[in-house]
Amino acid sequence: MILFLNDYSEGAHPRVLEAMQAGNLSQCCGYGLDEVSLRAHERVRALIGCPEADVHLLVGGTSANLIALTAFLRPHEAVVCADCGHINTHETGAVEGAGHKILSVPAENGKLTAGALRAIVATHTDEHMVRPRVAFISNASELGTVYSLDELRALRAACDELGMYLYMDGARLCSALASEGCDVTFADLPRLCDAFYIGGTKNGALLGEAMVVVHPSLKPDFRYLIKNRGGMLAKGFVVGRQFDVLLADGLCMDLARHANAMAQVVRAALTARGVPFFVHTATNQLFPILTQAQMDFLSRDFGFQVWSPLPDGRTAVRFVTSWATPEQNARALADAIARMP
């Protein structure tokens, strides 16, 4: 059985593990203040071309979103996101657990639009309603789609106009930026977003996400919030060493390109068979629409996720590739697709 269930089924990229092995018994400072972690921070700042950004290495995606929104919002302030936003659907109410309402709006291709943002903010007019304060986007989105530069500029302009912050969940950011046709680069992000994180867990690390805080108002006391919400590792260097390697010579983007390329192998096979898609993507997630017979055929050898049953009896499913997907596995799936009923 070969799994295409998600992008967190394997451990870390071998070079990451090597680095952890190499430094394992050297003594170093705790709580993420060690030299290697600080060097990883520098690598992030260099990558995005923003020397004044604050960088914090965090444990995982839900923790990162929870800490960021706890830090950025006052109790009556809300975050706006697409209805499929991870914070809205799959974080067990973590943001509400921190006291904040999530205002969800209909997504377009999995994405928040400036128009939807403006529309929901316009209905929040006085102190009997929450005050929308942060716009949350995932890039790549939960549906594998990618924000274009124009879309991000439109969101940035809307946020500026509305007095809001723009925050990007980048659990799959490298896959997004590495995707074909993406016109956004790391260097664009500090101008477009007030804060965002670069995902490690789904891109070669055992665990860890690199939070980047750009807007000066969002910086103060962020480490207090990390600790306050249980997100500060005593051995912070465990994450630091991983990002140090991932960012050292573009490994993170190499890994994302590989994940995308493996998805492309599968995508091509699906397209060749004329299989329709629930949503069109260029990243490491694919959402083809299969017949029951096709699902039965493929599920003999491959693990994938049922995404959404459709009214006509067919089913949208999800295949996910990753940095760890061997090309032979992608080819095997492509072959099976070619042979499926």
Next chain:
Amino acid sequence: MILFLNDYSEGAHPRVLEAMQAGNLSQCCGYGLDEVSLRAHERVRALIGCPEADVHLLVGGTSANLIALTAFLRPHEAVVCADCGHINTHETGAVEGAGHKILSVPAENGKLTAGALRAIVATHTDEHMVRPRVAFISNASELGTVYSLDELRALRAACDELGMYLYMDGARLCSALASEGCDVTFADLPRLCDAFYIGGTKNGALLGEAMVVVHPSLKPDFRYLIKNRGGMLAKGFVVGRQFDVLLADGLCMDLARHANAMAQVVRAALTARGVPFFVHTATNQLFPILTQAQMDFLSRDFGFQVWSPLPDGRTAVRFVTSWATPEQNARALADAIARMP
């Protein structure tokens, strides 16, 4: 410079890293539901002789305490602890951040006593005050002291009488149970505590703590709370593999014994010099009282923590050993102590 600053300065025990390396590229289930994690759960249950206990592998100490108390308490319910309790002093208000008051009482040798517990509960009589509901203890305590079986039985009896739960923070539990003179075993814990955790971060793991929930009332929906508070790793197997090794053949207790033995090397040197102690311990933390000249002398080659300046001009300091402390380092410190002014 040799550091005796804390017990989280190094990475993981080599066997732990080996196990992570070995399973690194095999695909497995996420969120801690993989086979190795489930096997680690079984090992915990076997270790404590309690097949019906629930086990959850968590990320770190603050996160573990935060999740447990979030799960165990209603909003008006409070946790009682010694004034030096970690949740009271060094978790940046994480428990209050989850909405609960901490009632702190004067510690005796770093420990909560049944008498102090009864006394504070007695003053909480009606709905204008919080309702004390969980007694929190750290074992070993923040001052390196260890609860005796009698002390734990007295706390258990008090909790039963008062309608309270007893929860143990076991960040240094193995060191406590491995310490000379300790008459408590793992098998005692499920009878004494309603929940507790076995610390990994400070005892050979890169990160991770094994939460054990014994009381049936505290079990429901615990995994929801883990996710809700940002403590669920996508690659939960990262912690599972570590505990699988640590618990496989008694490694965790071997490591704790080593840490304690290294502390004993230093303790003996201090005692031989007639150095007084701020508090007497049998675990991996030492709190000698040094003169300024002694501090100056030792700090040339060794890192240690200033704990508390004393009125007479001397200073209580803290030396911490760990599973990773090479015997030659402990000997080097012992030698320096013998030579200090």
Next chain:
Amino acid sequence: MILFLNDYSEGAHPRVLEAMQAGNLSQCCGYGLDEVSLRAHERVRALIGCPEADVHLLVGGTSANLIALTAFLRPHEAVVCADCGHINTHETGAVEGAGHKILSVPAENGKLTAGALRAIVATHTDEHMVRPRVAFISNASELGTVYSLDELRALRAACDELGMYLYMDGARLCSALASEGCDVTFADLPRLCDAFYIGGTKNGALLGEAMVVVHPSLKPDFRYLIKNRGGMLAKGFVVGRQFDVLLADGLCMDLARHANAMAQVVRAALTARGVPFFVHTATNQLFPILTQAQMDFLSRDFGFQVWSPLPDGRTAVRFVTSWATPEQNARALADAIARMP
């Protein structure tokens, strides 16, 4: 200018004020434990025929909802409501501020249906999502509509099946039960709802709502939660005396019938003119659809609320009557409606 803006523009019914005057200088027990408050509790229990219900007199609607949901839910548990539910739209995130996600579903005529409840619960399958635990309904709804006995039975059955509690916001409960065609009585409520409140603020009191907790699991420590959330008045008798009068001889239902009758005067005038309605109601709220010319005409002498601009240029507006609406005011509005363009 005669206001039909809402049902909280005037003070208290004269008999209520008289009672407050009469007892004003007698000394009595604080925090709602005085004799008159306890008698008001008894009157509530008699009214609903449920001697074992717990009654708590609270300050206002948001506070009542906030306290109830804080008391009833664990942190990962969510409340389901219609998208127009007051807690979802007009309480400034108070429920989220208490840590709980609100799952909103499309309303039917302002009401939550058993089908919508079942559908959203069905999508919440594991610990990565919140656990739906309370179904919230407002009766009368925010759109002035009333739940029928069949609708409530269907919701009760769904809640039983789904392991959920049914909670009713009764800010306008008397108006609902007094409305023409309503087949639900006070005596039905303890069998149908696990908890609900009987609104005072909008039905003759200066302030105050009577919370009724029926389900034994929801009763413990409710007074702690009232205090914990700032809802316990030192002079609790201020609310007690008001409910004592309102419930003494059916005054609360007399007031609700008056409010409904005044609405009927206006409704009849609108119907006579062939004015369409945004939603059909039988309570003290009316939602006619007016042309701009009609709005301009009526707004010269009457205050009312713009509810929702419609695509065709017309506007749904809201007229609200109350216990305090003089018949001449309702007639004046009816006359103007007859004369409007």
Next chain:
Amino acid sequence: MILFLNDYSEGAHPRVLEAMQAGNLSQCCGYGLDEVSLRAHERVRALIGCPEADVHLLVGGTSANLIALTAFLRPHEAVVCADCGHINTHETGAVEGAGHKILSVPAENGKLTAGALRAIVATHTDEHMVRPRVAFISNASELGTVYSLDELRALRAACDELGMYLYMDGARLCSALASEGCDVTFADLPRLCDAFYIGGTKNGALLGEAMVVVHPSLKPDFRYLIKNRGGMLAKGFVVGRQFDVLLADGLCMDLARHANAMAQVVRAALTARGVPFFVHTATNQLFPILTQAQMDFLSRDFGFQVWSPLPDGRTAVRFVTSWATPEQNARALADAIARMP
């Protein structure tokens, strides 16, 4: 039985009730934005000589403290108070329920000192501990003592030096300012405090406290927080009318002077008998130390509170007078004191 149990046993001053009666059936704006409420705001600003202060009329003391601290603090920030502070002891964890740690320090005569404030702040040095941000004082204190101008200036200076806000709970502020020897006036408060409230509940109102926010950083969105925490009354004018009367021509200070004078009648009787005091006060609370025989004698005809049993078998008790205490009642108690064994 004549009660000296507390200062909230009676309703409102007759003039307050008259005003409520007079405006009862006039229609007015909701949520505290009516003309009379706004006039009450103006009266507060005039009283304290601070035209730029924001004023918010709130429901009660716990609610006021809860809302203020929710508005003023970020999640990792703490409030420092004397150990006897109301928020620390008798608000059922409301402040912690809003997510904030309370750092309590030993009180001197019921008061927080600048020295104790500096000392506790000095121990909070990094992100592993909460950040002390607000100093909380009650004036009069929970022990009936009053802050002198020098004491408040010292606290102000400490707060300025430490980057903290000074917040005063004024549940009994009028009694404090009206007390013999008090050298602080209303006009001093805006210079000394960043925010404070003037208590109504214990000084002639049915309910209500007037929150004053002076520091510009604490003003934004305060009304959102009132609503978010359930403290906004639909009929806000109910509190507005009361403060309008209490502040119109000095009534609030007249009432406080009366309460203090009645306490003085009792105090003189106790002093004449040589009864010692647990703490010396000049306000409406008295804490004499009685023998069991004296308690038995007095409790036949008078209600008072057992405050604290003393080691020598005697008991500190509390007598509280109020605006509503008839002189004959105070005299009756004084007479009984003269006759007690």
